[in-house]
Amino acid sequence: MTEAVVITGIGLLSGLGEGIAPHVEAARGKRDAVIDRESFAPYPVHPLGMVELDRQIPKKSDQRQMEPWQRIGVYAAGLALDSAGIKGDAEAKDRLHVIVAAGGGERDHAVDGQILTGLKTAANPGVFLNERLLGDLRPTLFLAQLSNLLAGNISIVHGVTGPSRTFMGEEQAGVDAVRVAHARIAAGQAEIILVGGSYNAERRDMLLLFELGGALLKGAPVPTFSRTPGQDGMVTGSVGAFLVLESATSAAARGARVLARLDAVSADRVRREDGAITRSLVKQFSGHHVEPASLVVSAAPGLAGPATEEQAALAAVAGGRTPVAVGDLVGHAIEAAFPAAVALAAALLSEGEAASALVTGVGHHRGEGVASLSAA
Numbered sequence: 001m002t003e004a005v006v007i008t009g010i011g012l013l014s015g016l017g018e019g020i021a022p023h024v025e026a027a028r029g030k031r032d033a034v035i036d037r038e039s040f041a042p043y044p045v046h047p048l049g050m051v052e053l054d055r056q057i058p059k060k061s062d063q064r065q066m067e068p069w070q071r072i073g074v075y076a077a078g079l080a081l082d083s084a085g086i087k088g089d090a091e092a093k094d095r096l097h098v099i100v101a102a103g104g105g106e107r108d109h110a111v112d113g114q115i116l117t118g119l120k121t122a123a124n125p126g127v128f129l130n131e132r133l134l135g136d137l138r139p140t141l142f143l144a145q146l147s148n149l150l151a152g153n154i155s156i157v158h159g160v161t162g163p164s165r166t167f168m169g170e171e172q173a174g175v176d177a178v179r180v181a182h183a184r185i186a187a188g189q190a191e192i193i194l195v196g197g198s199y200n201a202e203r204r205d206m207l208l209l210f211e212l213g214g215a216l217l218k219g220a221p222v223p224t225f226s227r228t229p230g231q232d233g234m235v236t237g238s239v240g241a242f243l244v245l246e247s248a249t250s251a252a253a254r255g256a257r258v259l260a261r262l263d264a265v266s267a268d269r270v271r272r273e274d275g276a277i278t279r280s281l282v283k284q285f286s287g288h289h290v291e292p293a294s295l296v297v298s299a300a301p302g303l304a305g306p307a308t309e310e311q312a313a314l315a316a317v318a319g320g321r322t323p324v325a326v327g328d329l330v331g332h333a334i335e336a337a338f339p340a341a342v343a344l345a346a347a348l349l350s351e352g353e354a355a356s357a358l359v360t361g362v363g364h365h366r367g368e369g370v371a372s373l374s375a376a
Helices: 020-027 060-065 068-084 090-095 109-121 125-136 149-158 170-186 204-212 248-253 276-285 304-317 326-330 334-350
Strands: 005-014 097-101 164-167 192-199 239-247 260-268 295-298 356-362 368-375
Touching (some): 005 020, 005 068, 005 170, 005 248, 005 334, 020 326, 020 334, 060 149, 068 149, 068 192, 068 239, 097 149, 109 125, 109 204, 149 164, 149 192, 164 170, 170 192, 170 239, 170 260, 170 334, 170 368, 192 334, 239 248, 239 334, 276 304, 276 356, 276 368, 295 334, 334 356, 334 368
Parallel strands (some): 097 164, 097 192, 295 356
Antiparallel strands (some): 260 368, 356 368
C-alpha cells in the first residue's frame, strides 16, 4: 500500500446543524449539544431537528419514499460531495465508489403494535402470526427496510454511478467501512470513495432493543468519560456522517482542497474480558504514528467499563490528553459513530486545531477501531 489517502470532503448532519462549522464550534465548547429528555423519557436522545431536505434531496418523491435514516444519510452524502467539489462533476462521480455502514432499516411500528395486541386474544397465535407476517409486513429479509437502500438512494439522488457496498454490524460496520475504503485507495484499487453512514435515534424500536441489553443511560446525561457504573449508558443521536476519501494523486490532478490526510485505519474484535479493550487498542496504536500532543477524538458509546479501558490505553500514547467525545456533542450514532469521529477529527485538523489526530472507536458490545490523521 503506497498511495497516500487524503480527505477532500466532509458531510456532517446532526442536531448541531450541518457542515463543518457547527461541529467544530461544539468541539471547542462554543456550542451546546441539543438533547431531548422528554419525547422518549427516561431516555435522552440527540434529535436531528428541522432540515431543509430540498437542499440535498430536491425531488419530493425521493423524500417520501425514504425513511428518516435514509434521508439523513443521503443528505449528509450530498454535503460531502459538495465539500469535495464533485457534486456536479459527472466524470468524478463515475469513478466514485460508495461504501456505507447501515443497520437493518426501520420497522413499521403501527403494524408491529397491531400484531402484538392481536396475539393476546388470538385463538391460534401461531397461525395468526404467520398470516399477519405474510400480509402486513414488508416482504424483505429483515421485515423492515434493507440496509443497502441507503447506498441505492445516494446513487439515485446524487447521480453516483460507481460501485457500492454496504457493511452491517453496529459500530464495527462504521470502522470497517472506513478501514476498507482507506485500504482500497492505498492499494490503488480505487481513486476516490464516498464512505460513511447514518443513524436515526428517534426510534422506539431501537431504544427498546438497547434497553433490553441494559445499554441506555436514563435521566440527565453526564460527560462520556465521567460516567460511573450504574449511572452510565448510551445517549443515542440522529447523525449522518460521510467522507470523500481520495488518492493524493487524484486530488492533486483535479486541484482539490485537502482537508486532512488519513494515514492509517485498523480494527480488532476481542472478547470483552477485563483489560481486553485496553490491550486491543494498545496493540492497534503500535501500527499508528501518534504524537503525544495529538488531538484525540473518541466515538465511545458511553458505557463506563469500556470508557475506563479506553482511557487506560490512551494514557500511554496521548500524554493523558482528554478525548473529544463525539457522543457528548451529537449523541452515539452506532454505525455512523466512527465515520462521524473521523469526520470531526479531519474538520478540526482543517481548522488548525492540531498537527495530528487519533480517533478511537469502541463498540458498545464488540469491536474496536483506531484511525490516525495528520494535517494537510
